[in-house]
Amino acid sequence: MSESSPLPGFSTEFLKISSPEPHVALVEILQCWTGLSKVFDNISREPTVRVVVLASALPRLFSAGIDLSALGGLADGLSDEPARRALQLRDQVLSFQSCITSIERCPYPVIVAAHGIAYGLSIDIMAACDVRYAASNTVFSIKEVDVGLAADIGTLARLPKIAGNHSLLHEFAYSARDFSAAEAEKLGLVSRVVQGGRDEVLTAALQTARTIATKSPIAVLGTKHLLLHARDHTVQENLDYTATWNGVMLQTADMQQLIKSMKTKTKPTFAPLGKLPFKL
Template sequence: MNQGGLAEGVGADPARTSFSMLRDVKEFQAAINAPERCVVPVIAAVAGHVLGLGIDIIAACDVRYAADDAQFSIMEVNVGIAADIGTLAHLPKITGNHSLLRELAYTAAPFSAADAAQLGLVSRVVPGGATAVTSAALALARTIAGKSPVAVAGTKRVLLHARDHTVAENLEYVAVWNAAMLHTESLAASRARRAPQFKPLRTPAKL
């Protein structure tokens, strides 16, 4: 993360080093938060150790499944910094117990899959380790892939908007969204009393 600082050269004034660091952190954040920009939902299936950057990565995903042996830690305080790649930005909004969240962030204490479920960080704890949790995540992915891609992509975008805006703002946003997106194959098929047939969206992964 401090290559940028080095780019300014030894003896650069500290402001320039800070400026380079800022650029590097922003670039790093953009990379790790790619799942959020992805048009379709991204499911994280974790097993074993999920530490530091691991938390940043799953925090930017839509759904999180954990194997029952998963072990988590928001460990950045152990290296002397505040977590800056997404953990502290996302977790207060997507979980349901700030007391537990702050405790974990201030102590870097390890926590189990069951703790993660209590925190509201994962929606499912899957017995059977990495294989089982991967299976469960793939099954979920297959279910989602069978739905209208326009409806799923719209639901994702509207939920992300809702996270960051008031209820009134989101109602306005979704009304405009659906003014554009209501004519779908689903509705056409439903009117024609036939099964809908979905082609993949011919858009790049991100929006």
């Protein structure tokens, strides 16, 4: 891997943010995941970034899931009245969901590199990413039923739209059993299993990020945006929306730059995107 350079002001106490390649942001989870929302929302406004890699900085695990003591204390200090208590708990869940959705909300492609233990919350995080790699030593589990709840931060919402094997998905979700990286690939959760551990899978993710970062940022951003739209709409709705989207985006100078580079056999250069809106 290349030597990383920091992205000033982006790191937090629990999340390390650096730029190991031009236009690539590397987000490494040191301990706590709840700061992901602020970090990804900040990255979403950074015009020098074109692709993001998400990994754990810990050598033996991606995430062991939610802290059980924290889970047991979720209701502390809430109202004794059932309706108000339910509303307060709902607000907590929505806050957690928004934190994970910030990954999907990011306009740039996010590549996740999982390794080691990847339980519970790990699946929520990975399902919100665009490209998912796993080291061969990764052990997964949709763990929530073992602590008495249905997964509520994204796994059950996104995995049915990701998985190619729904029978296997249901088995994993109901049983909470461990499953291997090979089974995760069979499920469709990951597209690539990399032999080794953290360093090997992170290297593979950064290689893919490097390739994506050389492409037209307008084309890549639009592709992610339209893929997510297609997931949540009918084919005709997406075709109509794409026609409107590209009615504007086909006017990009990036196309002329690419045509010029093909003719001259030179490497294209693209202008920065500039400050983006909070949400496209």
